[in-house]
Amino acid sequence: xxxxxxxxxxxxxxxxxxxxxxxxxxxxxxxxxxxxxxxxxxxxxxxxxxxxxxxxxxxxxxxxxxxxxxxxxxxxxxxxxxxxxxxxxxxxxxxxxxxxxxxxxxxxxxxxxxxxxxxxxxxxxxxxxxxxxxxxxxxxxxxxxxxxxxxxxxxxxxxxxxxxxxxxxxxxxxxxxxxxxxxxxxxxxxxxxxxxxxxxxxxxxxxxxxxxxxxxxxxxxxxxxxxx
Ligand code: ADP
Ligand code: ADP
Numbered sequence: 001x002x003x004x005x006x007x008x009x010x011x012x013x014x015x016x017x018x019x020x021x022x023x024x025x026x027x028x029x030x031x032x033x034x035x036x037x038x039x040x041x042x043x044x045x046x047x048x049x050x051x052x053x054x055x056x057x058x059x060x061x062x063x064x065x066x067x068x069x070x071x072x073x074x075x076x077x078x079x080x081x082x083x084x085x086x087x088x089x090x091x092x093x094x095x096x097x098x099x100x101x102x103x104x105x106x107x108x109x110x111x112x113x114x115x116x117x118x119x120x121x122x123x124x125x126x127x128x129x130x131x132x133x134x135x136x137x138x139x140x141x142x143x144x145x146x147x148x149x150x151x152x153x154x155x156x157x158x159x160x161x162x163x164x165x166x167x168x169x170x171x172x173x174x175x176x177x178x179x180x181x182x183x184x185x186x187x188x189x190x191x192x193x194x195x196x197x198x199x200x201x202x203x204x205x206x207x208x209x210x211x212x213x214x215x216x217x218x219x220x221x222x223x224x225x226x227x228x
Contacts, residue, residue: 001024001025001061001157002025002059002060002061002191003023003024003025003058003059003060004022004057004059004060005022005057005058005059006020006021006022006058007020007021007022007047007054007056007058007059008021008055009040009052009055009213017213018043018047018210018213019213019214020056020214021040021044021057021213021215022219023220024220025189025191027187028184028185028186028187028188028189029184029190030180030184030190030191030206031190031192031205031206031208031218032194032200032203032205032208033192033207033208034193034195034197034200034210037195038212039210039211039213040212040213044193044210045191045193047059047066048061049081050066050069050074050077050078053067061077061080061081061158062080062158079103079156080158081159082151082152082156082158082159082160082188083159083161084151084161084162084164085147085162085163086163086167087167088144091135092135094134095132095133096130096131096134096138097118097131097132099146100122100146100149100150101153102150103150103153104118118149118153119131121149121150121152121153122146124152124179125145125179127146140168140172141175141176144167144168145176145179147164148164148180152183152188157187158189159180159183159189159190160190160192161190162193163193163194164176164192165177165196166195166196170198170199177192177203180192181203
């Protein structure tokens with residue numbers, strides 16, 4: 001599903017954010033991405049979202065080499081990637097339902113299908129009964145679950161999360177992780193950037209560790225054959 005082949009990202013001659021990073025994640029795999037501040041985690045996620053391009057090497061998602069992706073196709077590839085942020089980036093001037101519906105409206109999905117899919121996503125995160133509320137009326141954990149519903153509402157095969165439990169206590173963090181695990185069980189590939197070593201250890205999943213731009217643990221040797 002995801003493959004990094006000898007990926008180097010240099011922002012300028014003095015700043016190499018990633019050095020010859022190699023790994024791949026299979027469909028339905030859930031992995032953590034960890035490392036010190038400045039290790040290159042955000043850069044790796046930005047390469048997957050095509051917010052940055054690699055300086056060398058190839059980033060492959062679903063069999064497509066992102067380096068060669070024409071600019072006009074970037075919005076299309078982003079529809080296949082759900083993203084969950086630490087601060088969930090919800091809009092407080094509209095309901096939970098309307099927040100989750102946003103990606104579908106951008107895609108021009110019909111109102112009837114929007115209703116069906118938003119409710120399916122809210123059901124998955126256990127918030128169906130709160131669709132008419134304003135996110136401000138919800139707890140921090142619930143707000144993060146709305147952010148997850150929004151990220152999965154168009155059923156992306158790839159889900160990326162950047163410090164998704166940064167503001168949550170351990171119990172709520174574990175709930176959020178269990179949600180991610182459920183998505184991976186139905187075939188979604190999930191990559192979670194996190195500093196929370198206690199939580200990562202508790203989950204016992206594959207962990208990619210970056211150190212000054214080098215992938216020092218969790219990379220698997222590349223196998224031949226097709227990817228994606
Ligand atoms: P794009 O071609 O994707 O629009 P930009 O014009 O934003 O890229 O930036 C050009 C290049 O400079 C990119 O490869 C990006 O990684 C890099 N870059 C972006 N921000 C900075 C920065 N603050 N300092 C140095 N390099 C940067
Ligand atoms: P992390 O997410 O692990 O904290 P980042 O990927 O944000 O790490 O940063 C990796 C390295 O790249 C750091 O040294 C950071 O200063 C540098 N960096 C990140 N973004 C830019 C940019 N736009 N321009 C120049 N350097 C950058």
